[in-house]
Amino acid sequence: MKPVPETARVVIIGGGIIGCSLAYHLCRLGWREVVLFERRRLTSGTTWHAAGLIAQLRATDNMTRLARYSQELYGELEAETGLATGFRRVGSITVALTAERLEELQRQAAMARSFGVEIEEITPDEIGARYPHLNRDGVRGGVFLPRDGQGDPGNIALALAKGARQRGAVIFEQTEVTGITRKGRRVSGIDWQRPGGERGHIACEALVNCAGMWGRDVGRMAGVNVPLQACEHFYIVSEPIPGLGALPVLRVPDECAYYKEDAGKIMLGAFEPHAKPWGPIPPDFEFDQLPEDFDHFEPILEMAVNRMPMLGEAGIHTFFNGPESFTPDNAYHLGLAPEADNVWIAAGFNSVGIQSAGGAGMALAQWMEDGEKPFDLSDVDIARAQPFQRNRRYLRERASETLGLLYADHFPFRQKQSARGIRRSPFHAELSARGAVFGEVAGWERANWFARDGQAREYRYSWRRQNFFDNVAREHAALRSGVVIYDMSSFGKLRVEGPEAERFLDRVCGADVAVPVGRILYTQFLNHRGGIEADVTVTRMSESAFLVVTPAATRLADETWLRRHLGEHRATITDVTAGEGVLAVMGPGARELMQAVSPDDFSNVGFPFGTAREIELGLAIARAHRMSYVGELGWEIYVSADMAVHVFETLWEAGQGLGLTLAGMHMMDCARMEKGFRHFGHDITCEDHVLEAGLGFAVAMDKPDFIGRDAVLRKCETGLERRLMLFRLEDSEPLLYHHEPILRDGDIVGYLTSGAYGHHLGAALGMGYVPAGGESAADLLASSYEIDVAGRRVAAMASLRPFYDPASRRMRG
Template sequence: MPDLPSHARVVIIGGGIVGCSVAYHLTRLGWTDVVLLERKQLTSGTTWHAAGLIAQLRATANMTRLAKYSQELYGDLEAETGVATGFRRVGSITVALTEERREELWRQAAMARAFGVEIEEITPDEVGARYPHLNLDGVLGGVYLPKDGQGDPANIALALAKGARQRGAVVRERVKVTGIARDGRRVTGVDWQDEEGGAGHIACDHIVNCAGMWGHEVGRMTGTNVPLQACEHFYIVSEPIAGLTQLPVLRVPDECAYYKEDAGKLMLGAFEPVSKPWGMAGIPDSFEFDQLPEDFDHFEPILEAAVNRMPMLGTAGIHTFFNGPESFTPDDAYHLGLAPGMDNVWVAAGFNSIGIQSAGGAGMALAQWMEDGEKPFDLGDVDISRMQPFQGNRRYLVERSTETLGLLYADHFPFRQKATARGVRRSPLHGALAARGAVFGELAGWERANWFARPGQKAEYAYSWKRQNFFDNVAEELAAVRSNVGLYDMSSFGKLRVEGPEAEVFLNHVCGADMSVPAGKIVYTQFLNPRGGIEADVTVTRLSETAYLVVTPAATRLADETWLRRHLGDYRAVITDVTAGEAVLAVMGPKSRDLMQAVSPDDFSNAVNPFGTAQQIELGLGLARVHRVSYVGELGWEIYVSADMAAHAFETLLDAGEGMGLKLCGMHMMDCARIEKAFRHFGHDITCEDHVLEAGLGFAVKTAKPEFIGRDAVLRKKEAGLERRLLQFRLTDPEPLLYHNEPILRDGQIVGYLSSGAYGHHLGGAIGLGYVPCTGETAQQVLASRYEIDVAGTQVAAEASLKPMYDPKSERVRA
């Protein structure tokens, strides 16, 4: 019987590289009673057969920070533990076979410079010099990262486990967790059983789900949603090749392939466009270091292209054809953090074939989060609270996973939409919008009209890094909103009703702004953390003495509800998600008052319905509530109408708008309009590590209130002064496009990167927002510099502003 304690501070379920990393990092922070339980043998699920590619550059600054940390950690582990990790900095090359891919790589190289990652754009001849075995036919260029590496995945995991043991962790193999005891929002302990029939219970303060492809099942045991699906993952290893010496890792994403030299052999791995989900009927209980049946027909197209690209593969012979399972999430980002619905259940799972390069950083970040009770920095990309409850649906996971594996090597075009498992959540107006040319995108499962095709135009995306096929459509939609009137569907807004005798005092505790306002008042506010960082960006409408409506972005509804519930404590208030109960139609533009007056007998004047207030109205034959707010910088109303009356409200508005030139608009227009007005976008421009004052949102914080989360941090920052400021930039050349993460150069030096970007059709150029260091400087000094933005390696002059370039005094929204 294993020697297991009856109590632990934390039980980690799963002994792959991620579970070992979490144990290692918790013990490094001084946690001693750490127990890691592995059902079979350490690394026996997915870790043992991973390719072991260790790259630094990821899609965002913080994911890159974690990948760089992993690399540095693995470089030092061997000295600390005596376990050989096989870690070598061999460098990596990624090549482009199309102009679009080359632009993607050039943009990634610019981003890498902003993130402090060493990278070099190289010509086809330079690719050939660094990788002489490659057939250069069709190669247009590439990028070289000298510090990328490769390692032995199983030994890295075993080294992490040894490091954890050396600092007191209990790591036990062949012990399966069979049950989890819960009391309300907390887990109280785990039941275990070993292979000899021994069993017991460990009471614990926390558990961490590091169960890899079993993570979904373990999540269900804890009452939490961990959406992931195992897929088959293929690679081949050649026979030894005479004279083959150490080479960089090579990626040819346009052929879905990667190559790795290892001990004189060549490995070819694949991320095929349509993958094969596995384990739909459950993973066999006996699974341990198992391989899946070969499927040569499935792999053959990749191999055929690879033999042409790497001629030596055609003559070397195949030593191993390997097929093993790995788990994939619905959006290709892994799951990390405190699970919604529970207060002591943590998740680190679903690593989408990048578990080895991610595990060190993910373990470090999660351990720090567990130690401090708050995220060490913005982890929004991977925070488990981004997952919607429906995404745990098994059929959804199987359908989506056929696509997500291949997306790792597909072109990462701006605005690229997932093609599988679509149509789950639809607004009541979906059919009416589709009939009028709407082209839908998906966010948190919601189908949302992103743009409208003209008659005769194909109502679908044609992706590119240049101007896409909807560019002119969006320009026309924006022109309507800026000069006349536009209508768009915002039913996907999250809507949380907070009510009860202490709703006001509770929201005053959580929100930076003052909630002690009359009924009908709308307050723009943030939920702050104790550091003054922004956890949520919402509007709160007081409906009555005891009831408020918190309106959140669609993507963060669950995260925002979770934040509220975690801080509810003993306040006498109830939180209810009422998102599906009301549709929301936005009517925006200088003629929006005329349109509202045409559909309702109520008064929309400033005297009766000033900016920042809500009122009940009659609309057509029905009823609605209008909120006078705007995310596009124009006079306008958001119309909240019960789902049953939404179609009638829509038809009434369309009929009345027919003679006024009313235009249907989409989300891309809204993004262009909001960036012209320098309105912040949560998750890009404002995150939990962006101080509310440095984000330029001090006007929304009322420190006169005696107490709220983050108040002390706001007062401290006011006294100490800002270390950085969020600026708005406009490219002076109207041609280049901005998306986000482009480097900001100040007087020739990289000082930051854009947090968001879009085209400002009204302002006549691409617009970006981004933070610039400013310690000890006045606003005038910050603006006195020369600014440029690096767009795919070309430095483009930019105007900078602290005030919105469009309608800086907000006269239009208050008209």
Template sequence: MADLPNKARVVIIGGGIVGCSVAYHLAKLGWKDVVLLERKQLTSGTTWHAAGLIGQLRATANMTKLARYSAELYLGLEEETGVATGMRQVGSVSAALTDERLEELYRTAAMARAFGVPVEELSPKEVLEKYEHINLDGVTGGVWLPTDGQADPANIALALAKGARQMGATVKERIKVTGMSKEGRRVTGVDWASDDGKEQGHIACDMIVNCAGMWGHEVGKMAGSNVPLHACEHFYIVTEGIDKLAQMPVLRVPDECAYYKEDAGKILLGAFEPNAKPWGMNGIADSFEFDQLPEDFDHFEPILEAAVNRMPMLAEAGIHTFFNGPESFTPDDAYHLGLAPEMDNVWVAAGFNSIGIQSAGGAGMALAQWMQDGEKPFDLGDVDISRMHPFQGNKTYLFERSKETLGLLYADHYPYRQKATARGVRRTPFHHDLLAQGAVMGEIGGWERANWFANEGQEREYQYTWKRQNWFENSAAEHRAVRENVGMYDMSSFGKIRVEGPDAEAFLNYVGGGNYSVPNGKIVYTQFLNSRGGIEADVTITRLTETSYLVVTPAVTRLADQVWMERHKGNFNVVITDVTPGEGVLAIMGPNARKLLEKVSPADFTNATNPFGTAQDIELGMGIARAHRVTYVGELGWEIYVSADMAGHAFETLFEAGQDMGLKLCGMHMMDSCRIEKGFRHFGHDITCEDHVIDAGLGFAVKTDKPDFIGKAAVLERKETGPKHRMVQFKLTDPEPLLFHNEPLIRDGEIVGYISSGNYGHTLGGAIGMGYVPCEGEKAADVLASTYEIDVMGTRVRAEASLKPMYDPKSERVKV
């Protein structure tokens, strides 16, 4: 007998390590009526054949926090449950074969220090001392992470499942979810059937969690939600036993796409090859359980050939196992966690991109806390599933992108690196006009965007490096054009959401921190806050009419920002609509922006009629448009909104009128370098849901004299106590080094944080970074009285610090 309840608080679908972790952590929080259903046996999808590497350093502070939590959890699970996890902190060595890779590793080591992870940079000789079996040919250096480890993935999952059961959760194997009942934006229950088909039933539930791994896409569809992921073949070999092989650290040689793990006197050699093999395009057989895929030795042979040279002992060792098993990968190599945007009680933890073992403990903890509180416990923007746009569930797109994402795990993680596959899905109305003028496109959220413009005869492609890339001077020229004359760039990809209805004003005054009781045409820069005063969205809101507003968001957060509003709509009588594709947007920025617009439009662009922060309808050439006087680059300028049908005409009219003025087409790299000089915050880097709006220096945008709004109490409290951190702008005194983000921030000799975003300030003459400085109980003057340095690849570089924008601190240029 299945012996399943007919009602549960939550049903977790999938019994791999992630599903078991979610069940364990919910039970640990005291949840009762937790039911986990596994279609076959626990771990039988991907978990059972994972390599079990437990790395602790990830690309951001919070992802590192989750990985470290996993390692600590696994160390204690055996004592708690009696199930051996095989967790051993053997350390890991990553070896570089090029100077570029060594810079990446050394920058990673600096980041580890900022995140509190023990780390040591290694010379080639020291690499050999840590890993005696490596052939040092071509090795330029490496890094040592002593607290990294390895474990038995299946046993960790079984330990988590046992722990969940001990705390009252129900964990059932050989029960498949066959369907779901839904009412509006909620799943009300799941239908199930036993593996042998003899039993079936229904469990009413308050919520579900999709932990179905490589089945997550299909389970997502069943639940009315989009979970973009695709399975790929993942290869490794295990040698015969090697005489006298002692316990060894994990070795990674990313330039050869390889990792090595000693286990019971054998070597496991695995690969993340650049051109992966997608799998399961026609679905996964219902009988799949602990299955292997057919061998493809030709595909693996180049990896093995390099490995035999890198570790000569492999030449003498026989191959005991050639393994090929499927794992799921997402379009951006970050896993999916959180509340599905399309539904109000469907949670997701899936698509772990071959790092599921090291991630599962922390991901389960974070998701359980999120489910408990109804708010993220800290910033999870990197993995929040609301970053995924609807088109990314397209199977053809996923098939094409997955060929690349597996290999990106070990590819050079250069700054500004662009995805090469599944491109060209979303194009702005100006796409072909920009290409004709030399645009080099990047991609974000599927949007093709001009990042920089090539000169005549210059290669129209990125040449990646950790130093100044081939477009550095191009972007510098675009930067100077905006600072000194006039530039034009495409902002059509930014999200545009209309909020309309009789309660539009009251609704926005509740959901946002600003005051939207303003005249028609007024633009309000604002944030959506959570109950802790953290920043959930950073937007501008323009009042169009008495009953309609336009909310403009960053391109990638459009869906998340719209969902945030939808979920807080309550009884307000409003309609919220995405209108992003309906209008093209051209930004005209620079001291001569007004002169250019006056050449193409009879409208009045003077301060008297169109002051900063206002919008007006205008004639443009032979068409019509709407001009928003606002800037993200810190100069006089307008964003010109024009309906898609007139966008081509608008571009031609502005471009031709600008030819005798030296108008320069510009890209997104210019926009970022200009905004960081002006100290403007970048959502997702400088400001997130765990950064308090007062600490971020954005208290001016929050109007506490209006009636209750989300986060008001937290804002008033922090205004009373003063900030716990201050967002500070830094400029390196040496003009040569570059800042990207996550470089350690050093105050009076001690690491106190890290750079949240960085770029080069072409006007200020050095790399510029933003970062939070802890300052509880301190005055602003105390913060600035300190000496600051930033760790760039292990070298401490002096930095000037400022709480006001270093460029145009009084914003006089934008208001002329």
């Protein structure tokens, strides 16, 4: 065996397709001293037995961009390396057996058109013409993507490895990582060993965990969290079928099945509703398969033999059961680990590793090269992973569900059922006792809506009006005409304090944080391109202390951004999220309710908008922040967890004579859409320039120094290339969610970044970016707009200002 060097610029752990892809792309960027360790042989974990389906369309624009890149790369590798990848563009068909599934496919087709992906909606007869072996009983329609393909996973990985070697990477098989040396927030080296007892240590500048189903354990060695779980994944391969020619990949998600023709045989794979977690992994695992479980697979096979009768005649050549890794949310983990400054992750690919690996390797390599994301990767950024998710029982329970969700109906508002109830606010029991129906974000149980007496507390999913539509309408009406309370405890709370806390936050935030004590600022953390890394409020608590409030899902990512930019500033950052409960008291009746429970002054003069102060409330001491995400007069009440229930009881009792209504997160989202408030991760991301997002008012242009300042000033000079616009459908019936295409004067120009029903306005609302290079606001608004809703073009009114209370008189009154 060749000797292992003593130093490397980067060590990659794992020789599956993603490790090989990353090595290839780093070398292509000119990196040298790229070393890859594989514990056994390349591809011997999951890659070798993957199905090799290579689709283009993913759930978001950027994930689709990565999948399309993978396709293009795999098509070129053979010419570059001389190794055949087996890549063929055979196309793919997905069929619907229910009306709900058909609407999902129609919405996906519309989304694909906005992403520039070639797609065709096809009838049952057209499906039969392209796939004559299919039993079309119950088939309602489908979609055909002509540029989808399939390939040989092992050979693709080996071609990437060869391409990496040709550019200077060094790959060591039969070399297992046994320890990782860490000093502070940086890994300094890796211990390794080989069969026969040879051992050594290699120093490195960076480490990348591409260890697949071993990723969690390798992460623990490095002191970082990589929550994933191996699950059993089943497929069968038929005996050769005479005369069977090339066929598109076929997916029948309503029967949990996919079909792939290869070398005159049919492969049938399944994503069953309840999967089987697997582990621990034997130490000698290499090109192994797991024991057959025909009883588990039999229901899928029975449906498949009916759907594809030739399977029942051909016989089974191979029954295969192999492990693949799954994450808690069915999105893979990519990026710089929050717990370290030089440990990177690319693992947990949820059965889409082959179609994702090319693009993921390219994106991560560029991220490592530039020190910042090449584009929005929040869908897969490892910073979304919560610390508690490394719990092994949690992972086993959640993974058993998430595998099946790959082929489940992807209904809006769909909630996970497994591993629930982990994080609860102090108000949880009070809300549950009064009809709350909970959803989950980052492990937090959040009241999404409130059931009426006698109404089932459950979601009944649909693409149309779901069973809680009227409940949310009632909560929304109470907000606009009376007073509501809702629980905001899950929102992240980061205390930044110290003698240089102001100076530090002034560098990180777009707004000027040199404000009086008690002032609340709405601001963003910007990157060097002027893109939005975080959307927060900052409250000055004292001369040396600030409270940064973040969305629940991005608390860890936002804290990580702050820590990575702290530098030598004399300040500390502390997560205090769980220490306080937060109730929002909102609506035109909010002042009357607050005056009923507190002797403090809540007048507009005594307690102006954008300020925070300590108050007496009932028998407790709390802190009231006069802010609003729903466009109404109101206060967010922060109270220590020990006094939270008392505060709730006091507000609830006082509100009985004032028509107080409990409200949930769905109402909040509908109300913020009416007010045109942006949602981070949808309407604003690291890719969206703060000025094009319409948030220039939150940036202190005259500040001498803050991250992104040059990009903001440059955009002021060059002008906006696009603008975030608001839309209201002229037909009150259709519903909007996100990714519906925007048509301007008949042509697709973008897609909605978010959508919700405006119950007060009586129609669905959406936001989305529209190209605006060289055009004035009047030019944009002079056009006619439509939104494509599942293939139907619906006329829409466009605006650059909120449809509800554009002057913000209500929340400031």
